[in-house]
Amino acid sequence: MTNVTVRYYAVLREQAGLNVEFVETQSSSIAGLYAELSQRYRFSLESESLRVAVNNEFAEWSSSLCDGDTVVFIPPVAGG
Amino acid sequence: MNSFSITSSPIDAAALREQVAHPGCGAYASFEGWVRDNQNDRSVTLLEYEAYRLLAEKEGARIVQEAISRFEISSAKCIHRTGALQVGDIAVLVGASAAHRKAAFEACRYIIDEVKKRVPIWKKETYSDGHSEWVGCHACSQTSNRRPDYSRQIALKEIGESGQDKLASARVLVIGAGGLGCPALQYLAAAGVGTIGIVDHDRVDASNLHRQTLYGVDDIGRFKAEVAAEKLFGMHPDLSLVAYPKKLCAGDIEHVFSEHDLVLDCTDDLDAKYLISDAAVLTQTPVVFSSVYQYEGQLHVYHPSNQSGCLRCLWPKPSAAPSCEEAGVLGPVPGVFGTIQALEAIKMITGMASGVEQQLLLINLLDYSVQRISAPRISDCAGACVNVTGLDEWRRKIATEISFDSIDDAVQAGFDVIDIREPGEIDERPLATEKARQITMTRLEAEPALLPVDQQYLIICARGVRSRHLAGMLRAQGIEACSLQGGAAGLPVAF
Numbered sequence: 001m002t003n004v005t006v007r008y009y010a011v012l013r014e015q016a017g018l019n020v021e022f023v024e025t026q027s028s029s030i031a032g033l034y035a036e037l038s039q040r041y042r043f044s045l046e047s048e049s050l051r052v053a054v055n056n057e058f059a060e061w062s063s064s065l066c067d068g069d070t071v072v073f074i075p076p077v078a079g080g
Numbered sequence: 081m082n083s084f085s086i087t088s089s090p091i092d093a094a095a096l097r098e099q100v101a102h103p104g105c106g107a108y109a110s111f112e113g114w115v116r117d118n119q120n121d122r123s124v125t126l127l128e129y130e131a132y133r134l135l136a137e138k139e140g141a142r143i144v145q146e147a148i149s150r151f152e153i154s155s156a157k158c159i160h161r162t163g164a165l166q167v168g169d170i171a172v173l174v175g176a177s178a179a180h181r182k183a184a185f186e187a188c189r190y191i192i193d194e195v196k197k198r199v200p201i202w203k204k205e206t207y208s209d210g211h212s213e214w215v216g217c218h219a220c221s222q223t224s225n226r227r228p229d230y231s232r233q234i235a236l237k238e239i240g241e242s243g244q245d246k247l248a249s250a251r252v253l254v255i256g257a258g259g260l261g262c263p264a265l266q267y268l269a270a271a272g273v274g275t276i277g278i279v280d281h282d283r284v285d286a287s288n289l290h291r292q293t294l295y296g297v298d299d300i301g302r303f304k305a306e307v308a309a310e311k312l313f314g315m316h317p318d319l320s321l322v323a324y325p326k327k328l329c330a331g332d333i334e335h336v337f338s339e340h341d342l343v344l345d346c347t348d349d350l351d352a353k354y355l356i357s358d359a360a361v362l363t364q365t366p367v368v369f370s371s372v373y374q375y376e377g378q379l380h381v382y383h384p385s386n387q388s389g390c391l392r393c394l395w396p397k398p399s400a401a402p403s404c405e406e407a408g409v410l411g412p413v414p415g416v417f418g419t420i421q422a423l424e425a426i427k428m429i430t431g432m433a434s435g436v437e438q439q440l441l442l443i444n445l446l447d448y449s450v451q452r453i454s455a456p457r458i459s460d461c462a463g464a465c466v467n468v469t470g471l472d473e474w475r476r477k478i479a480t481e482i483s484f485d486s487i488d489d490a491v492q493a494g495f496d497v498i499d500i501r502e503p504g505e506i507d508e509r510p511l512a513t514e515k516a517r518q519i520t521m522t523r524l525e526a527e528p529a530l531l532p533v534d535q536q537y538l539i540i541c542a543r544g545v546r547s548r549h550l551a552g553m554l555r556a557q558g559i560e561a562c563s564l565q566g567g568a569a570g571l572p573v574a575f
Contacts, residue, residue: 009132010202011214042317045217053200056134072132072200076216079129079136079160079201080113080172080192 002028005070006037012073016041030054031061034073045075083156084140086131086201088163091170100155105177109184111192113172115165119205119215126206129162129171136160136199143194151187153178158191160201228318230272243430244272250429251275251339255328255356256346257304258282259414260370260421262294264344267422269312273429275320276312277340280304281327291411327352329481329565333359342428344421345369351480357382357391368424370417374407377417379441380455381424381434388438393458413445480551482538482562486572487513490564495538498531500524500550501568505542512572521546528557536560543567 007020016037027033034047051074052059065071093112101108115127144156156176165171174191178184206212233239250273254261257280268276284292284299284307292304299307303325313321328336337343337359345356345367353369360367364384369391371378382390427434442451484490490497499511500521519530521541531537531554539547539554539561547563554561564570 007132009200010130010204011217013130042313049217051200053132053135056138058135058139072135074132074200075202075214077196077198077200078203078215079131079199080196 001026002065002069003067004033004065005068006033007070007072009072010075011045012041012043012075015043025065028064029061030059030063030065030071033065033071037073049076050074082137082141083144084137084158084160084195084199086133086136086140086160086162088161091159091161091173093170093173093175096157096159096173096175100157100175100177102154102177104179105154105184106179107181107184108175108177109181109188110173110175111188112170113192115167115169115171117167119207123208124167124205125208126212127165127167127169127171128204128206129160129165130202130204131160131162132200136201139199140195143191143198146194147176147187147191151176151178151190152180152183153187156187156191158195160195160199162201228272228316233271238432239430246429246431247272247426248274251277251341252344252425252429253277253279253336253340253342254344254346255279255352256344256348257292257294257308258288258346258348259291259372259409259411260346260348260418261304261344262292262308263415263418264346264422264425265294265308265312267419268344268425269316269319269321271422271426272316273319273425275322275340277322277324277336278305278308279324279326279328279336280308281325291409291414293411293415328355328359329483332483334363337363337365340365342425343367344425346418346421348372353391355481360384361390366428368421368428370421372409372414372417374409375413375446376442376444377413379417379420379424379436379443380439381428381436383428383434383437386437387457389455389457390461393461394440394455396461416443416445480555480563481544481548481565483565483570484538487511487515490538491515494536495562496531496535497538497540498524499540499568500547501541505568509542509568511540511568516540521550524550525553528554528559531559531561533559536562538562538564540564540571541567543569 001024003024005020006023008016008018013019025033025036027036030052031047052061053072053074054063054069097108117124140158144158147156153176158174160172174188176184176187203215204212205215230244234241234244252268252273254265254276257265257278265276265278282304284295284302284304286300289295294308294311305323305325309321309323333355343356343360343365345353347353356367360382366383369380380394382388424434438456440453440455487497497516499506499516499518502520506518524530539551541547544563544565544567547567551561551563
């Protein structure tokens with residue numbers, strides 16, 4: 001089990017109903033974590049349309065998770 | 081100076097120019113992004129920006145640094161605003177100063193283009209028709225903005241906003257997701273019942289589809305409780321739907337009932353109905369009972385706080401009726417009764433009178449004849465619904481099936497444990513205890529006097545099927561016997 005902090009923004013925040021949570025996950029991969037959360041919250045975005053950040057830096061989906069990481073799933077951006 | 085910053089205050093373009101200006105620069109180019117009043121022919125009334133600040137500032141700073149490296153500029157800065165902005169507000173400002181104009185223009189353009197592509201900031205537009213959308217996430221925002229509108233039922237004086245609130249906080253357990261359960265579940269969900277538990281250990285079969293309207297051909301083979309929960313949640317994502325793809329038994333039914341306010345009995349199994357009734361009495365949980373036979377159906381409501389009878393008040397002796405599979409049934413028949421069950425649930429939750437208080441309602445859907453039979457609580461009810469004394473006594477009197485994690489637990493609870501398996505079976509999977517007596521089923525059936533009446537017995541077989549049958553037989557003879565749910569298969573093995 002890996003303990004991570006997950007932050008939600010924009011549409012994911014609305015669908016999860018929260019900004020941040022501590023998650024104990026069976027998964028050791030970011031993709032697995034998203035699959036778990038997506039099933040729980042019924043996220044309407046597929047992982048293909050998201051970027052991911054770990055510890056406040058962009059990361060690859062294939063990166064592995066470590067205890068204490070902060071993970072953010074980034075929906076399509078629309079700044080500017 | 082931070083080359084990229086995020087602020088929730090109005091952007092001051094003059095201040096940024098002063099920060100970026102340099103006496104050696106002959107050129108300054110800037111870009112202002114404004115909130116406009118339209119997007120794709122829709123009139124925008126509000127724009128909200130949200131940022132993942134820590135990463136946005138880092139990525140934004142990287143972009144400005146790239147601009148400084150690529151173009152011959154002396155300084156550049158970008159500010160992005162977050163929060164709720166009105167039409168005409170500046171959302172983003174970029175400024176770049178250089179010796180000459182070409183570099184200044186190019187750097188300014190580069191920065192805004194990259195910011196729009198890479199920086200984790202999101203924009204939610206609200207239109208004059210009231211809808212809002214996260215820009216770039218079309219498919220998703222549609223569903224997250226559509227909320228059910230209960231106004232048509234709130235308009236009823238018996239419901240109102242307070243009734244709707246009660247529905248939203250209600251927790252209803254529906255046991256059976258078949259012919260009765262499917263319509264009941266759909267109407268409970270549609271009405272906005274906040275938490276719905278769905279119990280069914282069965283899987284969808286092709287022969288169910290003619291009457292179990294939540295399922296289609298693609299669901300065949302899947303657990304009904306899970307399919308029902310998924311479909312209903314998909315239609316009503318504001319509700320909480322919990323699937324229990326298992327059979328409730330004496331060991332856990334009390335706990336599950338205590339987490340709900342009301343139960344709908346949508347089962348077609350007599351044993352299950354009696355267990356539900358007993359657990360309802362023990363936990364003081366109301367139950368809406370229904371059953372169907374061909375073109376007729378019955379409805380009765382047990383409520384702990386009035387004089388309504390439990391199932392055993394109405395039917396002290398179980399008498400087996402053929403199931404839908406055997407007797408045949410048309411879909412609309414359980415459809416009508418399951419719908420009535422949902423209606424009774426809604427009435428109870430919102431405080432409306434039942435209309436069938438202390439009565440058994442019988443409706444024949446062939447000729448539409450309706451009968452009401454009095455169904456009060458009886459003083460000597462076998463279900464002890466008149467005075468419930470406690471779990472142990474109830475279990476001794478009522479529960480045929482019980483769960484234990486180990487033989488030691490059962491012995492501690494006061495049971496004399498009897499293993500009725502054949503010697504061969506015992507050798508294959510011995511129990512990790514010496515506290516169980518071994519008397520085969522055949523022998524017990526022949527000589528029940530082997531078990532003195534003043535004790536309570538826990539009967540164990542391989543899987544819990546034979547033991548249930550034997551326990552029932554012993555009870556009929558006045559011997560207090562329970563069957564271990566799941567049998568030896570669920571217990572630790574001796575090594």
